[in-house]
Amino acid sequence: MRSKKKIMVIDDDEAILDVVSIMLEQEGYEVIINKGNNISLTNKDIMPDLILLDVRLSGIDGRTICKNLKASELLKSLPVILFSANADIKEIAASCGADGYVAKPFNKKTLVGTIGSTLQLMQ
Amino acid sequence: MLVRLAGSFFAELSDFCNGMKNENYLSIINSIEDYAVFATDLQGIITTWNSGAANVLGYEEAEIIGKNASIFFTNEDKIKGKPEQELAIAASSGKAVDERNHVKKDGSVFWGSGLVFPLYDASSEHVGYTKVMRDLSERKNAEQAVIEARDYFKNIVDTVREPLIVLSENFIIDSANKSFYDLFKVNKKDVAGISIFNIDQGHWDDPRLKTLLDETADKGESFNDFELRYDSPKTGRRLLLCNARRISGAKSKRLLILLAIEDVTDKRTLEQQRNDFIGIASHELKTPVTSIKAYCEIIQQQLLSAGHEKLAQMAGKMQVQIGKLNTLIGDLLDATKIEVSKLQFKNEIFSFNQVIDEVVEAARAANPLIEIVKETTSTVYIYGDQTRTGQVLHNLLNNAIKYSPGARQVIVKTSSADGFVTCCVQDFGLGIPKENQERIFERFYRLTGDGRETYPGLGLGLYIASEIINLQGGKMWVESEPGKGSSFYFSLPLNNDNAL
Numbered sequence: 202m203r204s205k206k207k208i209m210v211i212d213d214d215e216a217i218l219d220v221v222s223i224m225l226e227q228e229g230y231e232v233i234i235n236k237g238n239n240i241s242l243t244n245k246d247i248m249p250d251l252i253l254l255d256v257r258l259s260g261i262d263g264r265t266i267c268k269n270l271k272a273s274e275l276l277k278s279l280p281v282i283l284f285s286a287n288a289d290i291k292e293i294a295a296s297c298g299a300d301g302y303v304a305k306p307f308n309k310k311t312l313v314g315t316i317g318s319t320l321q322l323m324q
Numbered sequence: 325m326l327v328r329l330a331g332s333f334f335a336e337l338s339d340f341c342n343g344m345k346n347e348n349y350l351s352i353i354n355s356i357e358d359y360a361v362f363a364t365d366l367q368g369i370i371t372t373w374n375s376g377a378a379n380v381l382g383y384e385e386a387e388i389i390g391k392n393a394s395i396f397f398t399n400e401d402k403i404k405g406k407p408e409q410e411l412a413i414a415a416s417s418g419k420a421v422d423e424r425n426h427v428k429k430d431g432s433v434f435w436g437s438g439l440v441f442p443l444y445d446a447s448s449e450h451v452g453y454t455k456v457m458r459d460l461s462e463r464k465n466a467e468q469a470v471i472e473a474r475d476y477f478k479n480i481v482d483t484v485r486e487p488l489i490v491l492s493e494n495f496i497i498d499s500a501n502k503s504f505y506d507l508f509k510v511n512k513k514d515v516a517g518i519s520i521f522n523i524d525q526g527h528w529d530d531p532r533l534k535t536l537l538d539e540t541a542d543k544g545e546s547f548n549d550f551e552l553r554y555d556s557p558k559t560g561r562r563l564l565l566c567n568a569r570r571i572s573g574a575k576s577k578r579l580l581i582l583l584a585i586e587d588v589t590d591k592r593t594l595e596q597q598r599n600d601f602i603g604i605a606s607h608e609l610k611t612p613v614t615s616i617k618a619y620c621e622i623i624q625q626q627l628l629s630a631g632h633e634k635l636a637q638m639a640g641k642m643q644v645q646i647g648k649l650n651t652l653i654g655d656l657l658d659a660t661k662i663e664v665s666k667l668q669f670k671n672e673i674f675s676f677n678q679v680i681d682e683v684v685e686a687a688r689a690a691n692p693l694i695e696i697v698k699e700t701t702s703t704v705y706i707y708g709d710q711t712r713t714g715q716v717l718h719n720l721l722n723n724a725i726k727y728s729p730g731a732r733q734v735i736v737k738t739s740s741a742d743g744f745v746t747c748c749v750q751d752f753g754l755g756i757p758k759e760n761q762e763r764i765f766e767r768f769y770r771l772t773g774d775g776r777e778t779y780p781g782l783g784l785g786l787y788i789a790s791e792i793i794n795l796q797g798g799k800m801w802v803e804s805e806p807g808k809g810s811s812f813y814f815s816l817p818l819n820n821d822n823a824l
Contacts, residue, residue: 216615257607286610306614
């Protein structure tokens with residue numbers, strides 16, 4: 202049996218982490234939640250298949266995380282989707298090399314659709 | 325009798341004053357209409373009187389001869405003993421000259437000059453005085469007007485909160501207003517006669533400002549809004565906007581430059597805080613809306629799966645309301661961005677028809693009871709912000725539906741001419757009275773009356789829509805008749821060759 206795809210959701214808002222987890226788990230994903238204060242991607246066992254990353258995190262900018270990931274030889278192929286309430290999310294995503302974006306507030310169809318199509322492209 | 329007097333005119337005058345019956349002198353003195361010339365005895369009793377005196381002081385010769393000349397002094401001067409002092413000075417010094425208020429026969433007071441000379445007879449005995457007077461009211465009034473005008477403008481200049489400074493040759497400080505001294509914490513004497521570039525330890529010595537002032541001095545070229553970052557121990561770090569004009573008059577060869585300084589430090593800080601607020605508010609308000617909306621969607625789905633259709637419907641309605649809340653937050657943020665000129669446009673060439681198709685389809689899906697008729701021309705292309713343009717059309721369509729209770733149709737039409745595409749959204753609803761039509765594009769303006777109180781909204785939608793159109797080089801207007809409906813138009817410039 203093929204293992205579930207792992208999605209790491211990075212957001213500093215617990216309600217967002219919770220509700221996104223519910224939505225993604227309903228769609229058969231395994232969700233790793235992260236509040237953005239300690240992101241470690243060194244353990245291959247918990248290496249996600251995709252990162253859903255909030256732009257405005259407490260103490261750190263999601264754009265910086267995305268740029269760092271895309272600058273890493275090891276991790277640059279790991280798809281990153283930015284999500285934000287910022288009206289300029291499309292440009293923000295493009296400027297830091299993200300693979301996709303989801304504007305807040307979102308609906309499940311958009312969220313799941315964007316994640317699904319991004320994962321498909323990466324295969 | 326011969327009388328000695330200083331000066332040729334007064335030497336001749338003395339003959340008249342001593343009562344010589346020389347017709348020539350008499351006619352000369354009497355012909356002086358603007359000057360009062362009269363003589364007195366040692367006690368100041370008037371002995372002769374010319375026609376000019378009658379003009380200036382109002383008394384005829386017959387009624388004034390024999391009266392004391394102190395009658396022309398104000399009571400205040402009389403109390404101070406001025407009439408006696410004047411005669412005493414004339415006797416001891418040979419003449420007394422002064423300017424003071426004088427009283428006419430009718431009691432009115434005028435400002436006049438007076439020259440008093442002692443009169444001597446042939447045996448050099450001091451026999452009296454002669455006084456020559458002129459009404460200087462006009463000159464005095466003109467001088468007073470100049471003083472008042474100067475004080476008037478000085479008060480204005482000193483009241484102006486912006487520091488103002490006038491520079492003369494070599495940018496020497498000629499004068500400055502109170503605000504200047506207050507802002508830069510200097511005294512008038514500290515800066516008078518010093519070049520602006522040398523005051524406050526040379527903190528004004530900015531080469532760019534010097535170049536601009538040189539051009540103003542040499543060519544009369546004014547400049548506006550030059551940003552000077554000023555940082556001195558006295559003022560701290562300030563951001564100053566400087567405007568300059570050459571103000572030397574055409575007759576005056578003197579070079580004068582007015583430099584107006586606006587301290588925008590606090591304003592810029594406030595703007596920055598407002599901009600930060602926009603970002604924070606966008607995040608802080610939209611984050612809970614995001615999770616509520618997502619939870620609601622999950623609940624709706626779960627309820628449907630469990631067969632609770634009515635409850636699922638309610639959850640669906642909740643989502644619609646959350647969507648409205650999100651729109652309101654978006655409108656408030658957009659309005660704030662427009663206020664601080666921070667509304668950003670992602671300009672690209674796009675198909676205007678495609679925007680119309682998408683927005684109309686979304687409106688049809690959301691309002692199945694309304695027939696939205698689309699009458700568009702062939703495809704036109706625009707260079708602008710596709711999303712923002714769609715937002716405008718979405719707003720107009722929503723308004724058309726919102727203010728058309730009972731109506732069944734809304735028409736969206738486009739036409740293009742003279743390099744512009746025009747879009748019209750026509751409804752058959754309440755309409756807008758003529759007197760309100762111009763104001764509906766103002767921020768927070770809401771129509772009242774005719775039951776409109778029941779329609780929700782912040783009065784921001786049309787303001788934002790018209791600003792989006794204006795900022796893209798277009799315009800928005802309305803044609804409407806109460807009871808018949810409204811047609812909202814907006815036009816936008818076509819892309820150069822109307823193609824992708």
